[in-house]
Amino acid sequence: MPAGPGALYFIRPELSQEFGDEARQRGVRTHEIAPGIFSAGQDIPLYWVLDYWPQTERLAFTSIGDAAKKLRALGRRWAYAGGASFRRGQLIAEALKAKKQKQQEFSPTAVHPPCAAFTLSHENELVYSLAPLKGAFAGGKMIFAEDKKGPPSRAYLKLWEAATLSGVYPQAGEAVLDLGATPGGWSYVAATLGAQVTMIDRSPPDAGLLKKFPRLRFIAGDGLKPPRAELEHAVVILSDMACEPAKLLPAVQSWITLPHVRAMICTLKFHGLSDKRVIAAFAAIAGAKIYHLWHNGHELTWVWQRL
Numbered sequence: 001m002p003a004g005p006g007a008l009y010f011i012r013p014e015l016s017q018e019f020g021d022e023a024r025q026r027g028v029r030t031h032e033i034a035p036g037i038f039s040a041g042q043d044i045p046l047y048w049v050l051d052y053w054p055q056t057e058r059l060a061f062t063s064i065g066d067a068a069k070k071l072r073a074l075g076r077r078w079a080y081a082g083g084a085s086f087r088r089g090q091l092i093a094e095a096l097k098a099k100k101q102k103q104q105e106f107s108p109t110a111v112h113p114p115c116a117a118f119t120l121s122h123e124n125e126l127v128y129s130l131a132p133l134k135g136a137f138a139g140g141k142m143i144f145a146e147d148k149k150g151p152p153s154r155a156y157l158k159l160w161e162a163a164t165l166s167g168v169y170p171q172a173g174e175a176v177l178d179l180g181a182t183p184g185g186w187s188y189v190a191a192t193l194g195a196q197v198t199m200i201d202r203s204p205p206d207a208g209l210l211k212k213f214p215r216l217r218f219i220a221g222d223g224l225k226p227p228r229a230e231l232e233h234a235v236v237i238l239s240d241m242a243c244e245p246a247k248l249l250p251a252v253q254s255w256i257t258l259p260h261v262r263a264m265i266c267t268l269k270f271h272g273l274s275d276k277r278v279i280a281a282f283a284a285i286a287g288a289k290i291y292h293l294w295h296n297g298h299e300l301t302w303v304w305q306r307l
């Protein structure tokens, strides 16, 4: 393991090729400290990871009580991400009253204050970060109590997760433009939050959904070129469109210039190995964050808020 501060990356085994490619292109040399957990001597964010911990420190300890005491001196709120010597880590987490990784109820009013996180590298050594990307959801796992009746697709879980992590929620009464909306899982989420949603897709959405929510409206068309009137009215733009990120990029760059738009949440979907230059261009937009969500497939989620 590299000496001194650096980063930890929690990867998804199915996407290890993306992670390896991204690390290589960014010049990040990594070392696996536990299955799926990699450390690096530099602090460079990589996006094909379930969680990214910057500014990690190593901490030697002699006992569970000693580890808990040392961590408590560093911060009040802790999460445990699993890893090597799992049971020992769990005992430290219990001694620390660390946040348990349990099923979440989706709640737009829930507050998720900053939280530090740790994992064990050996029996008597742990690695911690005071600012892990996913906060209390250390390691990146986020399991919700599912809504099995309302949404017409499971894609709603991605929007729940992106909103929970970023704090970007469509608000009651806001005009939301949902691009590539069919069958309507994301629109269902926005509508249940009280937003006025315009759904755009080439194919019609779930008919039952439109009947159930009068605040949903559907327009058939190309989500990359929404009607001007809809764009000028939109406050939040959502896109889970199955389209090339390279084509979505100029579109979001132009939508940012629309003064009413306060936030966007877009899935970046890739076929084959992703183009890291396109990902870097999305990441470079001021106010943007990129997550690989627990509920993402071969996708990243780009969240933008006006600063």
Ligand SMILES: C[S@@+](CC[C@H](N)C(=O)[O-])C[C@H]1O[C@@H](n2cnc3c(N)ncnc32)[C@H](O)[C@@H]1O
Pocket: 152, 153, 155, 156, 179, 180, 181, 182, 183, 184, 185, 186, 187, 200, 201, 202, 203, 221, 222, 223, 224, 240, 241, 242, 243
């Ligand atoms: C993964 S689905 C979206 C699922 C949806 N977010 C939900 O929650 O149910 C992707 C959608 O993108 C639509 N799509 C792909 N390219 C499009 C385009 N250029 N314009 C409009 N819709 C598009 C497809 O028709 C498909 O319905």
